[in-house]
Amino acid sequence: MTNLITKNIIAQATDPIYIGTGGFTIGRVDNTIVRDPITKIPKIPGSSIAGTWRYYVALELQSSFKDEYKKDLAKRAKEKIEELFNNPENWIKNFDKNRYARIKCAGQDDLSKETLEEMQNKDSGHCGHCIVCKAFGFSKKDISNQGMLFFSDLNILFFPVYTRLGVRWITSPKLLKKDISVEENRILTSKGDEGYLNLGWLNLEVEGTHSLNEDDLKDSGLNLDDIVIVPDSLIAQIINSNLEVRTSVSIDPITGAAKEKALFTSEAIPRGTIFCGEVRGFKREGGENLPELNDIFCALDDSKQYFNSLGIGGMTTRGFGRMEILSDLKNGECKE
Numbered sequence: 093m094t095n096l097i098t099k100n101i102i103a104q105a106t107d108p109i110y111i112g113t114g115g116f117t118i119g120r121v122d123n124t125i126v127r128d129p130i131t132k133i134p135k136i137p138g139s140s141i142a143g144t145w146r147y148y149v150a151l152e153l154q155s156s157f158k159d160e161y162k163k164d165l166a167k168r169a170k171e172k173i174e175e176l177f178n179n180p181e182n183w184i185k186n187f188d189k190n191r192y193a194r195i196k197c198a199g200q201d202d203l204s205k206e207t208l209e210e211m212q213n214k215d216s217g218h219c220g221h222c223i224v225c226k227a228f229g230f231s232k233k234d235i236s237n238q239g240m241l242f243f244s245d246l247n248i249l250f251f252p253v254y255t256r257l258g259v260r261w262i263t264s265p266k267l268l269k270k271d272i273s274v275e276e277n278r279i280l281t282s283k284g285d286e287g288y289l290n291l292g293w294l295n296l297e298v299e300g301t302h303s304l305n306e307d308d309l310k311d312s313g314l315n316l317d318d319i320v321i322v323p324d325s326l327i328a329q330i331i332n333s334n335l336e337v338r339t340s341v342s343i344d345p346i347t348g349a350a351k352e353k354a355l356f357t358s359e360a361i362p363r364g365t366i367f368c369g370e371v372r373g374f375k376r377e378g379g380e381n382l383p384e385l386n387d388i389f390c391a392l393d394d395s396k397q398y399f400n401s402l403g404i405g406g407m408t409t410r411g412f413g414r415m416e417i418l419s420d421l422k423n424g425e426c427k428e
């Protein structure tokens with residue numbers, strides 16, 4: 093039985109994505125987004141992915157319980173849940189400690205000073221037993237658990253920009269983690285014969301063809317013709333000057349009208365951007381009662397659909413944040 097699983101996460105923004113830094117102003121933008129401190133390229137931090145996915149796994153788990161409740165309200169619900177766990181088959185039923193799960197397992201623990209025993213008889217705080225608490229970690233007075241999943245940052249792999257030939261997705265040797273040579277202030281395309289090509293407002297000479305193949309596109313769904321390789325020295329500048337910048341106004345909840353002097357601008361990673369990262373699952377040896385890694389990855393795969401509808405990050409009520417996880421995260425078979 094393997095106790096270490098690594099899966100790539102390839103995701104595409106279906107809305108602009110805003111992961112705020114909380115109040116820094118850069119130039120004309122009031123609400124800035126998280127960037128890598130070295131490259132200055134915007135990213136989605138692993139902690140955002142972990143926190144959001146934790147919530148979605150808990151949601152999926154709770155909604156499966158709710159269906160059982162609905163079938164047979166109140167009185168027989170407890171019996172029903174026992175029955176559920178007597179027929180192990182999928183990631184929810186395979187781990188019988190999931191019976192302790194509650195929606196509070198999703199967020200931050202508000203009662204971490206209590207013991208696990210005290211917790212079992214309460215309705216709030218992390219239960220400390222279920223697949224959510226074991227996979228994503230929890231902390232209690234008598235026991236804490238760092239979790240079994242480790243999420244890397246989601247970095248930009250392909251970034252959409254407007255050109256005179258339509259939208260192209262730019263990337264660079266460093267983003268691809270490939271040894272590709274491209275001259276200063278030149279670019280590589282799949283045909284290599286465009287002469288000059290504008291990337292946003294920047295007009296650059298096409299040096300020649302890139303020799304990428306289908307494998308380099310991963311699960312992005314893009315075509316080789318969509319890809320333009322720019323030098324590492326230019327990538328951050330082009331990305332940062334082609335971010336989505338939106339101006340909004342705060343609404344006064346009492347009058348329903350715009351507040352005075354409450355105009356603000358926000359930047360976001362544009363829709364269509366392809367991100368790349370990874371998640372590692374690690375199961376420690378020992379007598380501890382832990383869920384199987386395969387079940388945890390089934391849980392991730394089952395709940396990834398919530399990113400399509402509920403999204404990630406801030407301003408989701410303003411049409412930001414939706415994202416599609418394109419990778420298959422299953423490690424083996426997952427039953428419904």
Ligand SMILES: [Zn+2]
Nearest residue numbers: 197219222225
């Ligand atoms: Zn729990």
